[in-house]
Amino acid sequence: MCELLGMSANVPTDICFSFSGLMQRGGGTGPHRDGWGIAFYEGKGLRSFHDPDPSCSSKIAQFISQNPIKSTLVVSHIRQANVGSVNLENTHPFSRELWGYIWTFAHNGQLDKEIFDWPLVHYFPVGSTDSEYAFCWIMDQLREEFPRRPTDSQLLCEFIHRCCEKLRTIGVFNMLLGESNYLFAYNTTKLWWIIRKAPFGEVTLKDCDVSVDFKHETSITDKVTVIATEPLTHDEKWQKIATGELATFKLADLVSQILPAT
Amino acid sequence: MCELLGMSANVPTDICFSFSGLMQRGGGTGPHRDGWGIAFYEGKGLRSFHDPDPSCSSKIAQFISQNPIKSTLVVSHIRQANVGSVNLENTHPFSRELWGYIWTFAHNGQLDKEIFDWPLVHYFPVGSTDSEYAFCWIMDQLREEFPRRPTDSQLLCEFIHRCCEKLRTIGVFNMLLGESNYLFAYNTTKLWWIIRKAPFGEVTLKDCDVSVDFKHETSITDKVTVIATEPLTHDEKWQKIATGELATFKLADLVSQILPAT
Numbered sequence: 303m304c305e306l307l308g309m310s311a312n313v314p315t316d317i318c319f320s321f322s323g324l325m326q327r328g329g330g331t332g333p334h335r336d337g338w339g340i341a342f343y344e345g346k347g348l349r350s351f352h353d354p355d356p357s358c359s360s361k362i363a364q365f366i367s368q369n370p371i372k373s374t375l376v377v378s379h380i381r382q383a384n385v386g387s388v389n390l391e392n393t394h395p396f397s398r399e400l401w402g403y404i405w406t407f408a409h410n411g412q413l414d415k416e417i418f419d420w421p422l423v424h425y426f427p428v429g430s431t432d433s434e435y436a437f438c439w440i441m442d443q444l445r446e447e448f449p450r451r452p453t454d455s456q457l458l459c460e461f462i463h464r465c466c467e468k469l470r471t472i473g474v475f476n477m478l479l480g481e482s483n484y485l486f487a488y489n490t491t492k493l494w495w496i497i498r499k500a501p502f503g504e505v506t507l508k509d510c511d512v513s514v515d516f517k518h519e520t521s522i523t524d525k526v527t528v529i530a531t532e533p534l535t536h537d538e539k540w541q542k543i544a545t546g547e548l549a550t551f552k553l554a555d556l557v558s559q560i561l562p563a564t
Numbered sequence: 565m566c567e568l569l570g571m572s573a574n575v576p577t578d579i580c581f582s583f584s585g586l587m588q589r590g591g592g593t594g595p596h597r598d599g600w601g602i603a604f605y606e607g608k609g610l611r612s613f614h615d616p617d618p619s620c621s622s623k624i625a626q627f628i629s630q631n632p633i634k635s636t637l638v639v640s641h642i643r644q645a646n647v648g649s650v651n652l653e654n655t656h657p658f659s660r661e662l663w664g665y666i667w668t669f670a671h672n673g674q675l676d677k678e679i680f681d682w683p684l685v686h687y688f689p690v691g692s693t694d695s696e697y698a699f700c701w702i703m704d705q706l707r708e709e710f711p712r713r714p715t716d717s718q719l720l721c722e723f724i725h726r727c728c729e730k731l732r733t734i735g736v737f738n739m740l741l742g743e744s745n746y747l748f749a750y751n752t753t754k755l756w757w758i759i760r761k762a763p764f765g766e767v768t769l770k771d772c773d774v775s776v777d778f779k780h781e782t783s784i785t786d787k788v789t790v791i792a793t794e795p796l797t798h799d800e801k802w803q804k805i806a807t808g809e810l811a812t813f814k815l816a817d818l819v820s821q822i823l824p825a826t
Contacts, residue, residue, distance in 0.1 A: 346690050347652025352611055365627050390609025399660055402688035424686070426664035428608050 306410050306493065307340075308478040308529040309376040310485040310551035314344070315526050316370030320534055321378065322507065325363045337393040338363065338380040341406045342373035343482045348404045349373075352393040374553065377480045379408035385415075391429035395478075396437050398425050400444060401451040403481045407440070409433035410531055411474030411490060436475070440465045455484065455550075459558040462486055463548040467562060470546060478529065485551045487529050489543035495529040496540045497554060505535045525554035568672050568755065569602075570740040570791035571638040572747040572813035576606070577788050578632030582796055583640065584769065587625045599655040600625060600642040603668045604635035605744045610666045611635075614655040636815065639742045641670035647677075653691035657740075658699050660687050662706060663713040665743045669702070671695035672793055673736030673752060698737070702727045717746065717812075721820040724748055725810040729824060732808060740791065747813045749791050751805035757791040758802045759816060767797045787816035 309317050321340065338360065341350035349371065353360045379394035386392040395408040413432040417439070424445050425438035443465050444458075452458055462479065466488040469475040476493050479486040487493055500522045505514060520526075529551075533540035543549050546562030571579050583602065600622065603612035611633065615622045641656035648654040657670040675694040679701070686707050687700040705727050706720075714720055724741065728750040731737040738755050741748040749755055762784045767776060782788075791813075795802035805811050808824030 344652040347614070347616075347655065349614055349652060350612070352609070354609075361631055362627075365624075369623055390606040390611060393609065399687065399690060402690055404690055425661065428661060428664055428666055 305380045305531045306408055306476060306478050306529070307376070307378040307531075307534075308480070308485055308487060309373070309526065310529075310554050311374045311524070311526040312553040312555075313521075313524055314372035314374055315524070316372050317342075317376050317378075317528075318367050318370050320528050320530070321363075322367050325360070325367060325380070326358055336381040336388045338378070339393050339395050339408070340366065340376065340378035341395045341397065341480070342371050343375040343406075343480065344373055346403060346482045348397065348406065348482075350395065350397065350406070352390055354388050354390050354393050375480050375482060375485055377406045377408050377478045377485070379410075379478075384412050385433075386429055386431035389429070392431050392434070394433060396434045398438070398441050400441055400481075401448075403451075405441060405479065405481045407433075407437040408478050409436060410476040410492075413469065413473035413475065416472055417469075432473075436469055440469075440479070456558060458484075459486070459548060459550045459560055463488070463560040466548055467546060476531065483552055484557075485529070486548060487543055487551070488548045490545060492531055493529060493543045494531070494533050494540040495527055495543060495549065495551075496533070496535075496538050497525060497527045497556075498538075499525040499554075503537075505537050507534060508536055527551050527554045527556070567642045567793045568670055568738060568740050568791070569638070569640040569793075569796075570742070570747055570749060571635070571788065572791075572816050573636045573786070573788040574815040574817075575783075575786055576634035576636055577786070578634050579604075579638050579640075579790075580629050580632050582790050582792070583625075584629050587622070587629060587642070588620055598643040598650045600640070601655050601657050601670070602628065602638065602640040603657045603659065603742070604633050605637040605668075605742065606635055608665060608744045610659065610668065610744075612657065612659065612668070614652055616650050616652050616655050637742050637744060637747055639668045639670050639740045639747070641672075641740075646674050647695075648691055648693035651691070654693050654696070656695060658696045660700070660703050662703055662743075663710075665713075667703060667741065667743045669695075669699040670740050671698060672738040672754075675731065675735035675737065678734055679731075694735075698731055702731075702741070718820060720746075721748070721810060721812050721822055725750070725822040728810055729808060738793065745814055746819075747791070748810060749805055749813070750810045752807060754793055755791060755805045756793070756795050756802040757789055757805060757811065757813075758795070758797075758800050759787060759789045759818075760800075761787040761816075765799075767799050769796060770798055789813050789816045789818070
């Protein structure tokens with residue numbers, strides 16, 4: 303299993319604080335030694351870092367946690383390999399271009415090997431993971447359904463939800479999917495989120511002895527949503543995304559919430 | 565105009581030495597202040613860094629030049645903007661997946677604005693540069709011509725050469741294009757290359773007071789080809805790629821050389 307971390311903010315925000323907690327889980331407080339990656343959107347551009355080495359001892363991870371990169375949308379992942387060797391091409395997050403946007407994807411869970419028989423037309427995996435294959439399949443489905451980007455984003459959410467529900471039938475599928483504005487978070491087993499906004503207070507990371515008082519770091523209109531496999535802090539009230547739910551965030555706000563058909 | 569730097573090597577090699585010279589041109593010894601990027605292949609995986617800030621003062625560029633990343637294929641670029649704003653999505657190199665390989669592209673030159681009328685079907689630009697548009701067009705052409713990757717790589721070289729020749733009719737098109745094994749280098753006005761192999765000696769960068777004695781850095785079977793807009797060193801004999809020539813390298817060797825029809 304792996305750990306996911308996502309961020310959606312209404313102003314460019316650095317994720318150093320939450321990332322410091324996550325990187326400890328990569329071989330430090332957690333068993334996820336098989337690489338890590340993080341992707342930061344700046345406008346439609348993407349800045350991404352990948353390392354097949356454990357995040358807790360990675361020089362690039364250390365560089366990122368010391369040199370704030372401000373972004374309104376972040377997708378990050380640390381890996382404990384189950385399918386696919388430990389190498390760069392198997393390191394999440396994965397990216398593909400669709401409709402002139404770079405889409406970025408990270409997955410926690412494991413899918414039945416039948417996924418590798420699902421047909422692909424437009425997008426093909428570079429590595430050998432079930433995760434990248436599932437991502438290519440979602441991108442393929444989106445492209446087939448919408449040759450052009452739909453103007454109604456709710457249509458997009460509903461279609462992505464249907465794809466995720468199909469993937470859930472063959473395994474554990476917790477995912478983060480981003481495209482510069484929208485961050486889609488789908489849960490099968492565990493995925494939590496929190497919105498940080500005024501009044502800000504002091505919070506402490508679970509994974510290392512670091513506290514931050516967001517009062518000194520933010521202005522009163524700032525809003526930052528953080529999504530993670532497990533709550534990262536002690537003193538905040540994290541909300542669980544339901545099993546089979548797709549929660550979609552834009553500039554920190556929860557803009558769509560789709561639950562499974564009952 | 566911009567500066568290109570490419571490397572093709574038969575063993576994973578760090579490009580710190582040549583990159584140190586290039587990064588000085590990004591606002592130091594050269595006028596290319598509008599961002600820089602570098603992409604390193606490790607197997608089929610790609611590790612890339614982009615920064616819209618000048619390379620000579622970039623913390624990420626400094627990190628890379630101090631922390632060797634070993635690779636057999638590198639594509640790098642520093643930018644002096646002509647078309648498109650200075651931002652992350654307009655920062656080379658650009659990447660797209662085709663046939664399960666990540667293709668990476670950097671361009672030096674300027675194309676007539678008619679490029680933006682050339683039809684695209686599969687790949688669309690994220691930013692607003694003529695360069696990324698031309699890259700999407702090449703990828704589109706490749707995909708149309710070869711729905712699957714051709715087993716004969718010479719066919720690929722010939723087809724890429726034809727695309728480049730068409731682009732040369734509408735402007736200056738010096739480019740580097742890589743896909744994990746092959747590095748394609750096409751020249752309109754300026755592009756030079758050198759192969760470094762035994763017997764190795766000491767060489768000195770033109771752009772900063774740095775020398776390296778490759779004897780101490782290499783083993784006798786190592787071969788490293790470096791391609792650059794202008795020769796980077798004083799004491800080596802660089803060869804020019806001819807106007808309209810596509811030179812293709814694999815593991816440091818020049819494996820194909822296609823000249824324009826006369």
